[in-house]
Amino acid sequence: MIKTLLSLGLLAATLGSAQAQRAGTVGITLGYGRDRLLGNNNYQSVAHSAYQAGLTANVNVSDKVSFHPEVLYTKRYFDTSNDAGLNRDISSIDVPLLGRYYVDGLFFEAGPQVIIPLKAVNDDGTDTKSEVNSVILDYVAGVGYQFGHGPSLGVRYDGGATNTFKNNTATTLGTGKYKSSAVFLVLGYSFGG
Numbered sequence: 001m002i003k004t005l006l007s008l009g010l011l012a013a014t015l016g017s018a019q020a021q022r023a024g025t026v027g028i029t030l031g032y033g034r035d036r037l038l039g040n041n042n043y044q045s046v047a048h049s050a051y052q053a054g055l056t057a058n059v060n061v062s063d064k065v066s067f068h069p070e071v072l073y074t075k076r077y078f079d080t081s082n083d084a085g086l087n088r089d090i091s092s093i094d095v096p097l098l099g100r101y102y103v104d105g106l107f108f109e110a111g112p113q114v115i116i117p118l119k120a121v122n123d124d125g126t127d128t129k130s131e132v133n134s135v136i137l138d139y140v141a142g143v144g145y146q147f148g149h150g151p152s153l154g155v156r157y158d159g160g161a162t163n164t165f166k167n168n169t170a171t172t173l174g175t176g177k178y179k180s181s182a183v184f185l186v187l188g189y190s191f192g193g
Contacts, residue, residue, distance in 0.1 A: 024059040025149070025190040029070060033184035037078045037164065039176040043086060048077040050182055052094065058190060068098040068109060076180065078164075084123055086172055090132060090164075091119040096140050105146050113138040113158065131171050137161040138180065152188040157181075 031052035036045040054072035061067060072094040079087045098111035115136040120129040139161050144154020160179025168174035 024057065024066070025192045027056040027058070027188055027190035029054055029056050029072070029186055029188040031072075031184040031186040033158070033182045035076050035078065035180060035182035037080075037178045038160070038181045039178040043173070043176060043178065044080050044082045046079050046081050048079045050074065050076045050184070052184065052186075054094075056188060056190070058100070064102050066100045066102070068096075068100045068111075070094075070096045070098070072096070074115075076182070078180075083172075087123045088128060088131075088173070089121050090117055092117045092136075094138075098140060102146070105148075107144050107146055107152075107154075108142075109144070109154070109156065110141040111139070112161070113140050131165050131168070131173055133163060133166055136164055136180075142184075142186070144186065146190075149192075150189055152186075152190065154186045154188070156184050156186055158184060 029052070033050040033052070034047045035050035036047045037043060038045070052072045052074045054070055056068065056070045059067045074092050074094045076090045076092070077087075078090070093116045094113055096111060096113040098109045100107045100109045115138060117129065117132045117134070117136065120127070120132045122128050138158055140156055140158050142154050142156025144152055146152045159181055162179070164178050164180055165171070165173040
């Protein structure tokens with residue numbers, strides 16, 4: 001946990017330094033998504049709601065390109081239609097490190113995302129965090145529109161680059177290569193710039 005806090009502090013300091021050196025913005029964001037697990041065996045995943053909220057920064061590299069990191073609190077619900085005992089709710093800190101390309105107000109974004117799980121439980125509230133990898137890597141790609149200097153609206157795909165659950169045959173979820181797959185509708189608001 002200390003390493004996580006130090007990493008987030010270092011990220012914030014880096015962003016602050018970059019913000020001071022280049023014109024850019026800071027902001028807030030909210031997201032609603034539909035999430036599921038994609039795997040290689042009998043886990044029949046169903047789409048479920050997912051939620052995100054957090055802070056953003058946008059550091060201009062040129063007139064058309066920017067670096068857009070975010071720090072998000074995310075709540076995901078992974079449900080299956082064939083065994084409710086395998087349903088999992090996972091809370092995490094997500095750190096997407098995105099590049100954005102602008103065409104007037106329209107933007108395209110893509111980049112890696114680091115996920116640090118904070119809590120995982122099954123349907124009856126039993127702690128299942130030991131089943132989840134301590135760091136998960138995803139990739140993000142999306143499109144959106146920036147309305148002037150304030151609000152933005154976008155759609156992004158968040159796909160698993162590494163498995164969500166540990167490769168451990170002692171747990172049913174550890175016997176498959178399960179990766180998350182989600183589509184988020186994202187509302188943002190930028191300050192400054």
